[in-house]
Amino acid sequence: MSNRESVSIRSFRVLTGVFLITWLILPLIPLAIWSFAHGWFYPDLLPQTWSLRAWKYALSDTAGVIDSLWLTIGISLAATVLSILVGVPAGRALGMYKFRGKEIVELMILAPTIVPGIAVVLGIHSVFISLGLNNTVWGVILVHLIPTLPYMVLVMAGIFANYDPAFEAQARSLGASSLKTFWYVTLPAIRPGIIVGGLFAFLVSWSQYILTLLIGGGRVETLPLLLFNFATSGRNDITGAIGMIYILPGIVILLLTAKHLSGRSGAVGGFGQI
Amino acid sequence: MTHVSIKGLTKVYPGATEPSLDRLSLEIPTGELTALLGPSGCGKTTTMKMIAGLLEPTSGDVTFDGRSVLQDKPEDRGVVMVFQNYLLFPYMSVADNVGFGLKMRKIDPAEIKRRVGEMLELVKLPDLGDRKPIALSGGQQQRVALARALIVQPNVLLLDEPLSNLDAHLRFEMRDLIRSLQQEMGITTIFVTHDQEEAVVLADRVALILDGQMKQYDKPDVFYKRPVDEATARFFGGHNFINGMSDGQSFDSELGRLILPDNAASGIGKLTFRPENVRIGNAGDGTNSLKATIADVIYLGTQTRLKLRVGDTVLDAVVNPNEIETYGVGDTLPIHLPTSSLWVIQ
Numbered sequence: 001m002s003n004r005e006s007v008s009i010r011s012f013r014v015l016t017g018v019f020l021i022t023w024l025i026l027p028l029i030p031l032a033i034w035s036f037a038h039g040w041f042y043p044d045l046l047p048q049t050w051s052l053r054a055w056k057y058a059l060s061d062t063a064g065v066i067d068s069l070w071l072t073i074g075i076s077l078a079a080t081v082l083s084i085l086v087g088v089p090a091g092r093a094l095g096m097y098k099f100r101g102k103e104i105v106e107l108m109i110l111a112p113t114i115v116p117g118i119a120v121v122l123g124i125h126s127v128f129i130s131l132g133l134n135n136t137v138w139g140v141i142l143v144h145l146i147p148t149l150p151y152m153v154l155v156m157a158g159i160f161a162n163y164d165p166a167f168e169a170q171a172r173s174l175g176a177s178s179l180k181t182f183w184y185v186t187l188p189a190i191r192p193g194i195i196v197g198g199l200f201a202f203l204v205s206w207s208q209y210i211l212t213l214l215i216g217g218g219r220v221e222t223l224p225l226l227l228f229n230f231a232t233s234g235r236n237d238i239t240g241a242i243g244m245i246y247i248l249p250g251i252v253i254l255l256l257t258a259k260h261l262s263g264r265s266g267a268v269g270g271f272g273q274i
Numbered sequence: 275m276t277h278v279s280i281k282g283l284t285k286v287y288p289g290a291t292e293p294s295l296d297r298l299s300l301e302i303p304t305g306e307l308t309a310l311l312g313p314s315g316c317g318k319t320t321t322m323k324m325i326a327g328l329l330e331p332t333s334g335d336v337t338f339d340g341r342s343v344l345q346d347k348p349e350d351r352g353v354v355m356v357f358q359n360y361l362l363f364p365y366m367s368v369a370d371n372v373g374f375g376l377k378m379r380k381i382d383p384a385e386i387k388r389r390v391g392e393m394l395e396l397v398k399l400p401d402l403g404d405r406k407p408i409a410l411s412g413g414q415q416q417r418v419a420l421a422r423a424l425i426v427q428p429n430v431l432l433l434d435e436p437l438s439n440l441d442a443h444l445r446f447e448m449r450d451l452i453r454s455l456q457q458e459m460g461i462t463t464i465f466v467t468h469d470q471e472e473a474v475v476l477a478d479r480v481a482l483i484l485d486g487q488m489k490q491y492d493k494p495d496v497f498y499k500r501p502v503d504e505a506t507a508r509f510f511g512g513h514n515f516i517n518g519m520s521d522g523q524s525f526d527s528e529l530g531r532l533i534l535p536d537n538a539a540s541g542i543g544k545l546t547f548r549p550e551n552v553r554i555g556n557a558g559d560g561t562n563s564l565k566a567t568i569a570d571v572i573y574l575g576t577q578t579r580l581k582l583r584v585g586d587t588v589l590d591a592v593v594n595p596n597e598i599e600t601y602g603v604g605d606t607l608p609i610h611l612p613t614s615s616l617w618v619i620q
Binding site for chain 1: 349353355363364365422423432
């Protein structure tokens with residue numbers, strides 16, 4: 001009985017793996033082929049002639065891809081840092097303390113994952129006009145916090161729910177100032193959460209389209225916006241090359257932080273562990 | 275070398291109606307080892323945290339050598355607290371844990387290394403500096419925690435249930451270690467415990483706290499011989515409480531007239547005495563001798579606990595098993611209560 005069960009579990013696992021690969025990797029293959037194709041027409045299975053033309057163009061100064069790449073990295077990093085700065089204290093409050101209205105605060109923080117961004121961003125747009133934040137990089141960074149914060153706060157709340165603040169009292173009593181206590185005691189304990197939450201925040205910011213378009217007003221041209229321009233103009237080869245560049249950071253970050261993403265890490269518990 | 279003085283210390287937690295600690299006053303002389311003893315929830319850990327500066331008192335004062343420390347931050351008080359679960363920093367090696375306090379004081383790394391080595395030697399863990407705390411046994415963790423506290427040469431050392439997580443054989447080893455280090459370094463030390471045995475074996479002086487109030491503050495043996503009231507006597511394992519009337523010299527009750535020691539209280543009260551002070555046989559001069567019937571015998575190995583009936587009163591006695599070898603349940607035997615073992619409480 002148990003043997004048959006383990007067989008069915010194993011086949012389920014294989015099936016999930018196949019499904020994930022089909023879903024995530026397969027769509028990228030034509031994109032990768034397109035980026036090296038000189039022309040690829042029906043009914044050919046592979047392009048007749050290959051070329052590096054698209055890559056040369058994408059990496060050239062005129063395309064603006066490199067500038068856009070740096071801009072996107074800058075915006076995502078800034079959004080990540082701000083998410084960490086806000087998410088760590090917020091996660092600590094939600095994970096460690098009981099207070100009146102806690103459920104409402106949790107709901108408010110989770111709301112951006114439920115409410116469509118475009119519904120919110122129209123209101124923000126008019127607020128940002130009065131603040132002079134429209135069409136600016138800082139405006140884009142700020143609006144990216146709406147979708148990034150829920151992930152950061154959720155991860156940190158999970159971390160702090162399993163965190164013993166007595167370690168901090170111990171450090172204080174041994175002569176550490178509150179700043180040193182945070183640096184030497186709190187930070188090492190919550191580092192996995194900061195890494196995982198930061199990773200989520202970075203990738204969520206990295207993939208923003210609508211928010212960037214509306215608040216940036218087309219002047220803040222991040223990689224997804226650029227990619228969309230080429231995709232709609234029918235340049236499949238250049239779209240393919242930019243697409244490859246676009247997914248690179250995600251893969252690199254994922255590989256660097258994979259060990260923190262296992263189910264056993266306290267970082268991926270979320271509110272469930274509170 | 276610090277004289278710690280606690281004056282009317284009170285803590286009412288937000289939302290609580292009853293104070294967790296109610297006007298505690300205590301003088302802890304320089305270099306003494308004092309136990310705060312009481313059941314869990316009696317306010318003793320609250321007291322420690324307020325001394326350490328980790329919790330703000332609702333009212334009252336804590337002074338070190340006459341100077342109030344309430345405005346001082348925890349890191350500036352010269353007080354180190356060792357928590358019950360040791361709280362060794364899991365990300366640091368044993369040596370880094372022990373050296374933590376010195377590092378915070380910006381001591382030169384070479385000097386830290388030297389003093390950590392000495393300290394680990396002192397707690398008899400010279401070779402474990404490179405290990406991570408998780409690789410240590412409970413007793414070893416306890417010693418690292420102690421070393422980490424002592425290395426900064428605190429004015430006041432606070433220990434939270436220092437022996438309670440240890441096996442019986444480790445307890446005595448640790449007790450000796452704590453006492454010898456404390457005496458050697460002359461650090462005023464306060465520890466809290468719910469275990470009267472732990473308090474008695476370790477402390478110079480014991481403060482018993484029940485329901486947020488201090489009942490008695492004395493040398494350990496006084497709690498056995500001269501408890502202030504029934505609750506105190508019961509906390510220390512007293513079972514014999516006999517209602518009656520004292521005139522200062524003798525006590526009249528169902529047991530008849532018993533002769534009291536000097537300085538006994540007068541008036542209506544309760545006579546109390548330790549089970550182990552009940553003697554089998556008549557006293558030489560017949561003082562305080564009684565006839566008792568054995569109602570129950572509980573053999574405890576090195577001791578035997580007896581329930582003795584004298585008239586309608588049941589007494590608890592603990593005797594040497596050899597003394598009652600020839601007796602069984604239902605037998606009648608002579609006993610006596612030595613005058614010095616009797617005490618009258620309200």
